[in-house]
Structures are given as structure tokens and as C-alpha cells.
Amino acid sequence: MSESNIQAEPRTEFGKGAARRIRRADKVPAVLYGHGTDPVHITLPGHDTMLALKHGGANALLTLTVDGKEQLALPKQIQRDPIKGFLEHLDLILVRKGEKVTVEIPVHLNGEPGPDALVVTEHSTITVEAEATHIPEYVEVSIEGAEVGTQIFVRDLEMPSGSTILADEDTLIVNITHAPTAEELEAELEEAEAEAGIEREEAEEPVAEGEAAAGEGEAAAEGGTAEEE
Structure with a gap:
């Protein structure tokens, strides 16, 4: 697996307003916890963090530098904007080399x-x-x-x-x-519709060109007779 080095900053502002300001600055609010330590609230660079998760996936190993100290962490929970997809918040868990997860x-x-x-x-x-x-x-x-x-x-x-x-x-x-054939899929669909009580409308039979022309001629003749009367 790949390892990404990210420079993190301690976070002292909290709440929705502070989170919005952090995101507008292309940064991501996050919390770091594990191994019995108190949670540490940090801010991550948005672009670098996005690339790390894109390259390493949901189990990307992150080397975070916080106040000059390096710590290894794995994503525990990733929150993204449901429409635009940008990172909204990360929960990170501390890990150590050699530790089983x-x-x-x-x-x-x-x-x-x-x-x-x-x-x-x-x-x-x-x-x-x-x-x-x-x-x-x-x-x-x-x-x-x-x-x-x-x-x-x-x-x-x-x-x-x-x-x-x-x-x-x-x-x-x-x-x-x-792999089912088209006929088998059609049969399964008809069976499912029957079980659901859905009735298909019978398709109208196509009118032959000769019959259509004859019908138009009759209609025209009737129209002409009416005008003469």
C-alpha cells in the first residue's frame, strides 16, 4: 500500500461556521484519535488529502505531521458532499508500524x-x-x-x-x-408483472397501407356528399 505525507494544522475553531470557513480555504476539518489518547482536532490540506485518498483508497496510510511530530493514521470515516463530492470531514485513527488492524x-x-x-x-x-x-x-x-x-x-x-x-x-x-437470453428475460418480466397484478395493454394491430388508403378514400367521399347536400 502507498503512504502519503500530509502537513496538518491544529484546529481551535469548532462549529458549522468554522467548518465552512475551513472548507472555503480548500482545507478539511478532521479529528485524530486512538491508543487511548484524547481526540486531536486538526485541519488537512484539501488537495493533498483528496489525492492521498484517491491513490490509496479508503485504507490509505497517512503520515501526518502535527506540530513537528509525525504520526501514522488510517481513515476511519470519510464524509463527502453528496453532490459535489468534496471532502467535508475525516475521522482518523492512530496506528503504529507492526500493529494489526x-x-x-x-x-x-x-x-x-x-x-x-x-x-x-x-x-x-x-x-x-x-x-x-x-x-x-x-x-x-x-x-x-x-x-x-x-x-x-x-x-x-x-x-x-x-x-x-x-x-x-x-x-x-x-x-x-x-447468462439469460432475451426470451428468458421477457418471460421473467411477464411473470413478475403477473405476480404484481400488472396487466399489459394489448398493442393495436397495425393497419395495412391498402386498408388505410381505402379508409381515407371513403372518408373523403362521405365528406364530398355532405357538402353537396
């Missing part, structure tokens, strides 16, 4: 399955225990050429030395099933 890491699929196969990811993340300074960014699962009926369980995953998966070895991670 429990984190969630994503499952990455690699390759393409065999023909007529549908890949179903039963678990997109897994819980692992790893050294704080050696957290895997993800666990890779190969599905190259996987045929229908293939199943990949926790016991099939390969983890780097020092990392342990905290899940039952029989937990299903990826299931390769038969």
Missing part, C-alpha cells in the same frame, strides 16, 4: 469469462486483518475463461503474507451462472 478491502475481478456466462459478485469486499503499514489495496480474482457453474470461495483467494481473511472459507465470492 481490521479493514475492508475490495474484490477486483480480472479477465473475461467463457461464452454465455454471467458473472455474479456475491461479495464486493472482504474483511481482512493485516499490518497497518502493509494493507493490501485489493484482492484479485481471476475469472479468465471461467465456465458456467464455476464458483470461487474464500478458500480460493490468495492473500499476501501477513494478511488474513476474517471470513468463513466456504463464503462464496464469485458465482458464474448462465
